[in-house]
Amino acid sequence: MNEAKREKRYVPVVVRFDAEGQLRPLTIEFDEEHKYAVDRVLDICHAACQTVGGVGVRYTVRVQGQERYLWLEKSRWFVEAIT
């Protein structure tokens, strides 16, 4: 994660619930033109987002070869968008 200015952006996310009830994000719909497939979920933990604020479940995901955080805060997803 670089030091660029970031903002909290709530995004639609396509998710899959498996038979055990586990949730897995599949696609992050950043905007109309940019929809990113989640290649792999690397880690899931409870965490606070220090950069843009917020508390929830943090998914560390690999998207297009890069690691990014995807947060589930209550029932909404957000990312740290570079402004």
Add this chain to the structure above:
Amino acid sequence: MSFLLTIIRLMMKNKNGSTRIGEAVFYYLYPLCIPPGNHYHLYFINIRSIIRVFANDRPGVMTWHAISSTLILTAFYASVEMQRRPELRDKPVAVCGSQEDRHGIVLTANYVAKPFGVKTGMTIWQAKQCCPNLVILPPDMRQYIRISKLAREIYEDYTDQIEPFGLDESWLDVTGSVGLFGSPMAMAKEISNRIKFELGITASIGVADNKITAKLGSDYRKPDAITRIEADNYREIAYPLPVQDLLYVGPATERKLNGLGIYTIGQLAQCPVNYLTYKLGKMGAVLHTFATGKDPSPVKRTDYAATVKSVGNSATTPRDLVCDEDVHLMLYLLAESVASRMRDLAARCMVVELYVRDTHLVSFTRRRKLAVPTCSSAEIAHTAFELFRANYRWSRPIRSIGVRGAELVEADAGVQTSLLGDDAKREKWERIDAAMDHLRQRYGYMSIRRAVTCADPELGRIDPRDDHTVHPVGYFGG
């Protein structure tokens, strides 16, 4: 062997094994793994210091300390706001009540605002005079409760003996978890780190062998410290502290103690208990116990449910009450809420209490015993209004008013019926109340109202039940 089998059985039976394992360890392994004389460790966790940590842009920790419940809550609010609005972390911020609803006071101020003189309890205009650039935020109780619950989930990973003291403070008895998680200090550090990482806020922690000392420890060093106070260092740390650092030593008690030449906890501890009892009544003995660090009260278990002794509601009204009609309306609103909550508890009250505070903040309480227990809102309101008429002469307008049903009895307990035949009338009103409960549950509070509450839309829109805030219970469970 039997205890090992029990542990295995508990682990097999329960998916959420940690609590069960903790229980098993507590009951079976605890005596084997805790050194004698070092077997009772309590954590008192207070999240309020976070605000200071954020203000300094430092990660924070938990302290364990004794503070009034009001201060704890307010600081916690601010720290949560700072966490979710990083752009405000270096600005003076205060969370304040609504000015329109006449709750316009500072509930909490962050570490940047405090050097300007902004304090809890100030009115907003006073705070603005101290700090013109003060950022005023409205409180968001849902978010504070959410963060408090998340903090509690962390505590539950370590013990099932968690006693909350307001939203932001808790006592944890980790005695039974030492074998699983290491020393109390190690556990405190781990909990502290998790709160920082998972919730983005900080807290202060005190480690001690009783609840009162744990609170003292948390106040001793802040914001980024874990303080251990036990028998070996109790006198060194606690005795020089001012006596008002003790729980239940407020300004009035402090004045009394100062008048007796008692200024420090050490002086209080060394004062003969008989003398304190003579001067302060039974609280004298209690405070002496606190000062000597020998408070025996246990940390309540997570599933502990306190016996409800009374149900009350009060409201600071959007405008001052200036006549009997205003009071009549408010008493009906409050009595409906009190009666409804008693029905939820399947209880009736034997006593009705009235609380009145005027615009000079002078208050009084009056109570009356009923002939038979009731949960009828009409009867409670009627009794409260009689108490009001008998005890208030309208020397000043009224700022806030409250009604309480006390000496609760079970709703289905037998009662002495009346020879005068008014039981049927009471039962009828109680059925009407219950029907109103159902309607409101289904269609909302405003779906059915007494006509009297429509007389003044400003007062009549108050919903004492759903707007009700549960304040922290007292240390003695009151």
